[in-house]
Amino acid sequence: MKGSLHADGVSLPIGEGQTILAVLRAAGASLPTLCYDPRLPPQGSCRLCLVQVQGRPQPVAACTTAAEPGMVIATEPPALREYRRVILEMLLSETPPSQGCPRCSLLGLCQLHAAAARYGAQGNLLPRLPTRTPSPDPNPFILRDYRWCIACYWCTRICQEWEMAGAITAVGRGQDTRIASLPTDRLLESPCTFCGQCINTCPTGALMDRKLLGQLSTARASP
Numbered sequence: 001m002k003g004s005l006h007a008d009g010v011s012l013p014i015g016e017g018q019t020i021l022a023v024l025r026a027a028g029a030s031l032p033t034l035c036y037d038p039r040l041p042p043q044g045s046c047r048l049c050l051v052q053v054q055g056r057p058q059p060v061a062a063c064t065t066a067a068e069p070g071m072v073i074a075t076e077p078p079a080l081r082e083y084r085r086v087i088l089e090m091l092l093s094e095t096p097p098s099q100g101c102p103r104c105s106l107l108g109l110c111q112l113h114a115a116a117a118r119y120g121a122q123g124n125l126l127p128r129l130p131t132r133t134p135s136p137d138p139n140p141f142i143l144r145d146y147r148w149c150i151a152c153y154w155c156t157r158i159c160q161e162w163e164m165a166g167a168i169t170a171v172g173r174g175q176d177t178r179i180a181s182l183p184t185d186r187l188l189e190s191p192c193t194f195c196g197q198c199i200n201t202c203p204t205g206a207l208m209d210r211k212l213l214g215q216l217s218t219a220r221a222s223p
């Protein structure tokens with residue numbers, strides 16, 4: 001124990017080496033995150049976990065900021081709620097309308113659409129961009145429909161840094177960035193172990209277990 005901080009008026013103990021996010025999560029608080037994974041070094045890229053710390057001019061990312069005794073934190077001030085809504089609108093503008101998300105329709109809300117619902121992002125604030133292209137990869141295990149990809153690189157990080165397979169990587173730039181397995185974009189011809197970590201990690205419907213999809217679709221079609 002290293003003292004405590006105050007978050008939204010509640011005193012929370014700080015554990016050794018904890019970030020603000022770790023303290024909040026240990027207390028059961030739910031802060032939206034689209035790039036944080038406890039198995040990986042924090043990357044601080046999605047900006048959804050920003051919190052306001054009293055005395056600091058700018059909000060800070062809870063996932064990369066060390067918790068300090070005496071900090072006074074607001075996690076949901078109106079300005080940050082609006083900031084999150086706009087970020088989510090930007091992400092929604094890169095993907096098809098949420099009603100078609102395969103993960104949401106078969107497994108319950110994906111992380112992207114759960115966060116969008118929480119902050120009232122409806123995908124109608126910005127013009128929709130052309131979506132990324134589904135991979136024609138015929139492997140029998142993983143459906144790679146990158147129309148739903150938000151280029152968060154969670155899958156490539158988990159594959160490279162946790163699974164140590166290095167089967168997928170980001171290629172291209174800007175809106176043309178896409179996830180590929182090199183050299184042929186066929187997972188069966190890559191170092192992929194088909195561990196499924198990327199599917200479990202993806203916060204959208206871009207990666208799905210083909211077998212599970214088939215089973216769930218069949219179960220749904222049955223009377």
Ligand code: SF4
Nearest residue numbers: 159192193195196198
């Ligand atoms: S299934 Fe495992 S090894 Fe294959 S791409 Fe996904 S994380 Fe990498």
Ligand code: SF4
Nearest residue numbers: 149150152153155202
């Ligand atoms: S496939 Fe999923 S995990 Fe990978 S970059 Fe796209 S949205 Fe993120």
Ligand code: FES
Nearest residue numbers: 033046047049063
């Ligand atoms: S979880 Fe993405 S910036 Fe903190």
